[in-house]
Amino acid sequence: MYRILVINPGSTSTKMAVYEDSSPMMEATLRHSSEDLEEWGSIPNQKPYRKALIEQALEKAGIELHTLSAAVGRGGMVRPIESGTYAINEKMLEDLNGPGAASHASSLGGLIAHEFGVQLGIPAYVVDPIVVDELEPVAKLSGLAGIERRSIFHALNTKSVLRKVARGLGMPYEDGRFIAVHMGGGITVSAHRYGRVIDVNSALDGDGAFTPDRTGSLPLLPLIEMCYSGEYTKEEMVDKVQRKGGLHSYLNTNNMIEASEMVKQGDEFAALVVDSMAYQICKEIGAMFAVLEGRVNAIVLTGGIAYDQRFTALIKKRVDMLCPVITHAGENELEALAEGALRVLCGQEKASVY
Numbered sequence: 001m002y003r004i005l006v007i008n009p010g011s012t013s014t015k016m017a018v019y020e021d022s023s024p025m026m027e028a029t030l031r032h033s034s035e036d037l038e039e040w041g042s043i044p045n046q047k048p049y050r051k052a053l054i055e056q057a058l059e060k061a062g063i064e065l066h067t068l069s070a071a072v073g074r075g076g077m078v079r080p081i082e083s084g085t086y087a088i089n090e091k092m093l094e095d096l097n098g099p100g101a102a103s104h105a106s107s108l109g110g111l112i113a114h115e116f117g118v119q120l121g122i123p124a125y126v127v128d129p130i131v132v133d134e135l136e137p138v139a140k141l142s143g144l145a146g147i148e149r150r151s152i153f154h155a156l157n158t159k160s161v162l163r164k165v166a167r168g169l170g171m172p173y174e175d176g177r178f179i180a181v182h183m184g185g186g187i188t189v190s191a192h193r194y195g196r197v198i199d200v201n202s203a204l205d206g207d208g209a210f211t212p213d214r215t216g217s218l219p220l221l222p223l224i225e226m227c228y229s230g231e232y233t234k235e236e237m238v239d240k241v242q243r244k245g246g247l248h249s250y251l252n253t254n255n256m257i258e259a260s261e262m263v264k265q266g267d268e269f270a271a272l273v274v275d276s277m278a279y280q281i282c283k284e285i286g287a288m289f290a291v292l293e294g295r296v297n298a299i300v301l302t303g304g305i306a307y308d309q310r311f312t313a314l315i316k317k318r319v320d321m322l323c324p325v326i327t328h329a330g331e332n333e334l335e336a337l338a339e340g341a342l343r344v345l346c347g348q349e350k351a352s353v354y
Contacts, residue, residue, distance in 0.1 A: 075129020076107025127340030160336030183305035209280035215245030
């Protein structure tokens with residue numbers, strides 16, 4: 001039996017767990033106030049602070065460090081790589097500390113896992129970071145030389161969920177053709193063909209459906225006019241696109257629960273906005289259905305917004321004639337990280353080399 005420490009840092013919290021093989025022994029969400037984080041400055045500087053909190057949580061749960069078999073962390077903004085479980089090496093550490101990765105709290109997952117690995121003499125891994133890139137060349141052309149479409153999406157959760165869905169359908173994930181719709185603060189719709197993600201919208205770059213706080217794809221000429229109007233700085237425009245667009249722009253909230261409550265209270269404009277977000281997701285599903293040549297085993301709805309039954313019904317109404325639509329709500333990232341490490345520890349797959 002393997003005892004696996006799982007670390008998933010976010011901007012204001014660190015989710016952690018200890019799994020014995022595929023069963024969780026303990027799970028915890030360690031909250032961080034903005035004041036605490038500001039004391040440490042940059043995200044990489046938060047490493048000792050967050051690691052100490054993890055050690056305290058393990059001690060409180062009665063789990064001794066020497067009983068751990070491996071540590072696995074959420075991968076950050078490293079260089080584009082194929083899907084898999086990666087042993088953390090010096091090159092990865094260098095990139096996790098680099099300027100691009102250092103701006104994302106998820107990079108701390110690999111850095112902290114490595115610290116535990118060195119301290120305890122155990123292997124340390126990352127699994128399916130958000131930069132998993134299996135796109136085919138035809139999917140990367142944007143329409144403007146010098147700008148390439150990037151693969152940045154919820155690889156960890158979607159691949160884990162699709163493995164479960166595939167098992168339920170009696171097939172390996174690697175033998176199926178799926179469309180995965182991850183719906184949270186970011187919304188990504190990905191086309192999975194025989195274990196590889198051959199196309200996906202890059203939500204971080206402003207591609208795809210609008211979300212609770214992102215604009216998604218926009219008409220470009222009006223956006224260019226806004227950029228050159230002199231009313232906004234570059235930083236303010238990025239903020240509009242990445243953090244103050246979507247539901248936030250229309251309803252002054254990025255909380256889907258609040259938006260849904262507005263709809264329940266009879267707010268017709270809120271209903272229009274929420275329905276439009278579902279409508280745009282359906283357009284992305286249709287595009288990925290074409291990418292997969294109309295042969296799809298299932299469309300899978302996942303992420304936190306998939307708990308909203310009215311919202312998922314709006315999507316199913318438009319696309320359930322294409323193929324079965326399966327809802328697998330929530331984000332199962334801790335479990336997905338543990339599963340990735342366990343596959344390597346049990347010899348089911350080899351650790352990839354970064």
